[in-house]
Amino acid sequence: xxxxxxxxxxxxxxxxxxxxxxxxxxxxxxxxxxxxxxxxxxxxxxxxxxxxxxxxxxxxxxxxxxxxxxxxxxxxxxxxxxxxxxxxxxxxxxxxxxxxxxxxxxxxxxxxxxxxxxxxxxxxxxxxxxxxxxxxxxxxxxxxxxxxxxxxxxxxxxxxxxxxxxxxxxxxxxxxxxxxxxxxxxxxxxxxxxxxxxxxxxxxxxxxxxxxxxxxxxxxxxxxxxxxxxxxxxxxxxxxxxxxxxxxxxxxxxxxxxxxxxxxxxxxxxxxxxxxxxxxxxxxxxxxxxxxxxxxxxxxxxxxxxxxxxxxxxxxxxxxxxxxxxxxxxxxxxxxxxxxxxxxxxxxxxxxxxxxxxxxxxxxxxxxxxxxxxxxxxxxxxxxxxxxxxxxxxxxxxxxxxxxxxxxxxxxxxxxxxxxxxxxxxxxxxxxxxxxxxxxxxxxxxxxxxxx
Amino acid sequence: xxxxxxxxxxxxxxxxxxxxxxxxxxxxxxxxxxxxxxxxxxxxxxxxxxxxxxxxxxxxxxxxxxxxxxxxxxxxxxxxxxxxxxxxxxxxxxxxxxxxxxxxxxxxxxxxxxxxxxxxxxxxxxxxxxxxxxxxxxxxxxxxxxxxxxxxxxxxxxxxxxxxxxxxxxxxxxxxxxxxxxxxxxxxxxxxxxxxxxxxxxxxxxxxxxxxxxxxxxxxxxxxxxxxxxxxxxxxxxxxxxxxxxxxxxxxxxxxxxxxxxxxxxxxxxxxxxxxxxxxxxxxxxxxxxxxxxxxxxxxxxxxxxxxxxxxxxxxxxxxxxxxxxxxxxxxxxxxxxxxxxxxxxxxxxxxxxxxxxxxxxxxxxxxxxxxxxxxxxxxxxxxxxxxxxxxxxxxxxxxxxxxxxxxxxxxxxxxxxxxxxxxxxxxxxxxxxxxxxxxxxxxxxxxxxxx
Numbered sequence: 046x047x048x049x050x051x052x053x054x055x056x057x058x059x060x061x062x063x064x065x066x067x068x069x070x071x072x073x074x075x076x077x078x079x080x081x082x083x084x085x086x087x088x089x090x091x092x093x094x095x096x097x098x099x100x101x102x103x104x105x106x107x108x109x110x111x112x113x114x115x116x117x118x119x120x121x122x123x124x125x126x127x128x129x130x131x132x133x134x135x136x137x138x139x140x141x142x143x144x145x146x147x148x149x150x151x152x153x154x155x156x157x158x159x160x161x162x163x164x165x166x167x168x169x170x171x172x173x174x175x176x177x178x179x180x181x182x183x184x185x186x187x188x189x190x191x192x193x194x195x196x197x198x199x200x201x202x203x204x205x206x207x208x209x210x211x212x213x214x215x216x217x218x219x220x221x222x223x224x225x226x227x228x229x230x231x232x233x234x235x236x237x238x239x240x241x242x243x244x245x246x247x248x249x250x251x252x253x254x255x256x257x258x259x260x261x262x263x264x265x266x267x268x269x270x271x272x273x274x275x276x277x278x279x280x281x282x283x284x285x286x287x288x289x290x291x292x293x294x295x296x297x298x299x300x301x302x303x304x305x306x307x308x309x310x311x312x313x314x315x316x317x318x319x320x321x322x323x324x325x326x327x328x329x330x331x332x333x334x335x336x337x338x339x340x341x342x343x344x345x346x347x348x349x350x351x352x353x354x355x356x357x358x359x360x361x362x363x364x365x366x367x368x369x370x371x372x373x374x375x376x377x378x379x380x381x382x383x384x385x386x387x388x389x390x391x392x393x394x395x396x397x398x399x400x401x402x403x404x405x406x407x408x409x410x411x412x413x414x415x416x417x418x419x420x421x422x423x424x425x426x427x428x429x430x431x432x433x434x435x436x437x438x439x440x441x442x443x444x445x446x447x448x449x450x451x452x453x454x455x456x457x458x459x460x461x462x463x464x465x466x467x468x469x470x471x472x473x474x475x476x477x478x479x480x481x482x483x484x485x486x487x488x489x490x491x492x493x494x495x496x497x
Numbered sequence: 498x499x500x501x502x503x504x505x506x507x508x509x510x511x512x513x514x515x516x517x518x519x520x521x522x523x524x525x526x527x528x529x530x531x532x533x534x535x536x537x538x539x540x541x542x543x544x545x546x547x548x549x550x551x552x553x554x555x556x557x558x559x560x561x562x563x564x565x566x567x568x569x570x571x572x573x574x575x576x577x578x579x580x581x582x583x584x585x586x587x588x589x590x591x592x593x594x595x596x597x598x599x600x601x602x603x604x605x606x607x608x609x610x611x612x613x614x615x616x617x618x619x620x621x622x623x624x625x626x627x628x629x630x631x632x633x634x635x636x637x638x639x640x641x642x643x644x645x646x647x648x649x650x651x652x653x654x655x656x657x658x659x660x661x662x663x664x665x666x667x668x669x670x671x672x673x674x675x676x677x678x679x680x681x682x683x684x685x686x687x688x689x690x691x692x693x694x695x696x697x698x699x700x701x702x703x704x705x706x707x708x709x710x711x712x713x714x715x716x717x718x719x720x721x722x723x724x725x726x727x728x729x730x731x732x733x734x735x736x737x738x739x740x741x742x743x744x745x746x747x748x749x750x751x752x753x754x755x756x757x758x759x760x761x762x763x764x765x766x767x768x769x770x771x772x773x774x775x776x777x778x779x780x781x782x783x784x785x786x787x788x789x790x791x792x793x794x795x796x797x798x799x800x801x802x803x804x805x806x807x808x809x810x811x812x813x814x815x816x817x818x819x820x821x822x823x824x825x826x827x828x829x830x831x832x833x834x835x836x837x838x839x840x841x842x843x844x845x846x847x848x849x850x851x852x853x854x855x856x857x858x859x860x861x862x863x864x865x866x867x868x869x870x871x872x873x874x875x876x877x878x879x880x881x882x883x884x885x886x887x888x889x890x891x892x893x894x895x896x897x898x899x900x901x902x903x904x905x906x907x908x909x910x911x912x913x914x915x916x917x918x919x920x921x922x923x924x925x926x927x928x929x930x931x932x933x934x935x936x937x938x939x940x941x942x943x944x945x946x947x948x949x
Binding site for chain 2: 135156162252372400
């Protein structure tokens with residue numbers, strides 16, 4: 046397998062792992078196929094900052110022995126995963142996409158990484174993040190067209206999963222950093238309810254940020270998330286991800302809200318047509334679709350999320366005051382222009398500005414939550430079109446930011462195409478009802494998966 | 498000044514700083530007096546893990562120049578402070594009271610430290626914490642009797658402030674780690690509403706933990722807290738400490754609830770008598786005192802906080818799963834017996850056990866909040882008696898843990914005595930109403946301060 050000229054294929058795990066139990070395949074052999082894909086793809090896509098193949102092979106061998114002994118540690122025992130490089134690992138540096146942290150090591154594993162290891166997952170390496178998981182990109186390319194961005198900030202996890210190098214990658218999202226790159230790279234992106242997965246040990250202090258999973262399938266994404274939450278919970282003080290220890294079965298939604306978001310005006314005609322075609326197929330399958338035109342509750346939600354970018358930026362700016370002031374003090378020359386501009390903005394903010402933005406966010410969340418009375422969730426794009434050409438920008442987040450601001454589960458499904466490239470169909474659920482959202486997402490894949 | 502045989506005196510800052518403006522004193526001269534006290538006391542009390550006097554002197558000189566130029570950065574410009582050693586500092590290691598982190602450096606300043614520097618405070622050093630701010634002590638001694646514990650976990654900040662070595666120290670409290678040592682060491686301890694001060698950059702992930710201040714006076718404690726919050730806010734997603742940029746004036750409460758807590762049964766006769774005498778003085782001053790016997794709302798609150806230790810331990814245990822599992826993986830031999838025991842307990846916990854404990858806590862908080870309908874806050878001891886003899890234990894936290902579990906402002910005031918040693922009078926306020934609680938605390942000091 047080589048990267049050039051081939052359409053990459055994702056690498057599902059759960060559906061393969063039955064063969065581990067049967068003895069037809071082993072986690073070590075699975076890993077070696079991943080490492081072959083890595084050798085082929087990595088020079089083209091640059092998805093990893095650091096790798097530790099020796100540790101990965103040792104972990105895969107241990108997993109192989111457990112499967113052969115009939116005692117796997119979990120559903121993801123032996124799964125090759127990548128870890129976004131803002132999440133700390135004991136055995137590899139955590140550079141956070143910043144020259145300020147070149148070679149930096151915390152000395153411990155983050156909560157999610159500890160849980161992955163306890164579940165038997167095979168940590169292949171650290172995947173590229175934009176600077177501090179914000180917007181300044183760090184060179185990763187899209188495996189579907191290496192002239193294009195993979196999206197960000199979970200750039201490396203999306204590219205590596207999209208290329209079939211790993212089965213899953215940890216990502217984080219505060220604006221659009223999971224569903225956007227997943228959509229661009231043709232994999233599943235699952236951003237849980239905010240706080241559902243413990244962020245301890247991640248440089249990720251923002252109040253609407255969330256650890257999530259990029260994976261080959263909806264089922265793999267759920268399994269990774271629930272295995273982590275079962276072991277280290279959610280953010281302290283919150284209930285953490287709740288749901289079954291097996292992937293929820295597909296559940297047909299009765300009603301979905303088609304959400305235009307502020308992105309509709311700038312979405313490409315082809316992207317809108319792709320979404321509308323999917324909607325027609327859903328209607329044909331018996332799903333009721335409600336819109337801002339048909340239902341005042343949807344119109345209210347559209348209005349509530351219209352300012353999602355502005356509200357989110359104000360909240361994030363204040364929450365970046367620290368550590369940005371500390372980083373700036375240390376070496377301002379190693380911060381990107383984007384971060385220096387942010388610092389200039391935060392300098393004029395006052396606590397009351399932040400409190401006002403929190404109040405706006407809470408109001409938007411309350412309005413969206415009322416949608417649960419009339420539908421089973423939302424449906425929209427993950428971006429205005431396929432990944433843009435160039436590596437200077439990670440693409441527009443306008444379709445992704447509402448889910449971030451609302452703190453709801455948001456799942457990008459690789460079900461649409463634009464310019465003959467992947468484009469995500471995004472399902473948004475309701476806060477705390479992640480398992481239901483995953484069930485609907487699985488049904489959407491089942492029902493629409495023939496397309497594209 | 499030498500430590501032995503002298504009663505230490507705390508070192509108020511705000512009331513002194515007028516002389517900086519007048520030119521009668523300078524921050525550098527103030528610091529040098531602190532460093533003389535450090536030289537006299539430190540060999541006896543062991544309050545610091547690391548110091549950086551060169552940086553402190555440079556900061557004090559800069560503050561001196563600002564005061565002389567009539568442009569201090571804040572009310573605490575030039576204030577000598579200590580930083581509890583779970584809170585990260587760029588220029589000193591952060592060892593967290595654990596041999597596992599001997600010499601460990603994060604490379605940056607925590608949010609609170611960044612804010613202190615921006616406000617012009619003079620960071621003298623890192624103060625001793627028990628292991629990971631839990632219960633295993635690290636040798637600090639009480640300046641009022643070096644055979645006794647200073648309390649914990651903010652042991653070094655309490656001892657250093659109590660000895661007059663510094664004007665204020667940062668502390669953190671999840672069980673009793675600010676008000677208990679403040680009470681034992683004869684200084685003011687202010688634990689704000691949970692989340693009121695940004696904990697970024699502190700090894701302090703527990704949901705009811707809170708950064709706070711140990712200081713010579715109520716006014717100093719407020720000023721340090723509000724200067725931090727004004728610059729870096731509270732924990733992300735929360736409004737942060739709200740109130741005036743000057744210390745609130747003393748406010749006489751109309752009604753206070755005398756809270757026995759689960760500690761009443763084990764408090765010494767002398768401690769109870771000291772509290773009862775203070776209550777009589779308050780009554781004489783016209784404050785109405787309500788009790789579990791006189792008001793069903795108080796009885797309900799007493800019942801709600803009766804299980805505070807059990808609820809808090811269950812919540813903390815789960816929240817310690819990570820990073821304790823990561824620390825254990827790294828080197829279990831460097832963990833105390835207390836931490837190994839905790840790890841054994843957490844191994845049997847499930848997410849639902851944690852969620853049940855969160856529900857209990859939320860219920861207790863709701864019951865206590867109703868007290869606001871009948872009184873201006875609570876009044877109790879900070880410990881069953883003065884600091885116990887010996888350094889093996891940091892003393893009983895039974896009086897302190899209700900305030901921690903409730904997430905309300907709790908202020909220890911050095912107004913009582915037991916065995917001719919300091920004992921704290923604790924005022925508990927209502928969540929988010931910190932300025933009101935500080936105003937009442939200031940009035941309590943004004944009114945009861947004549948008592949030895």
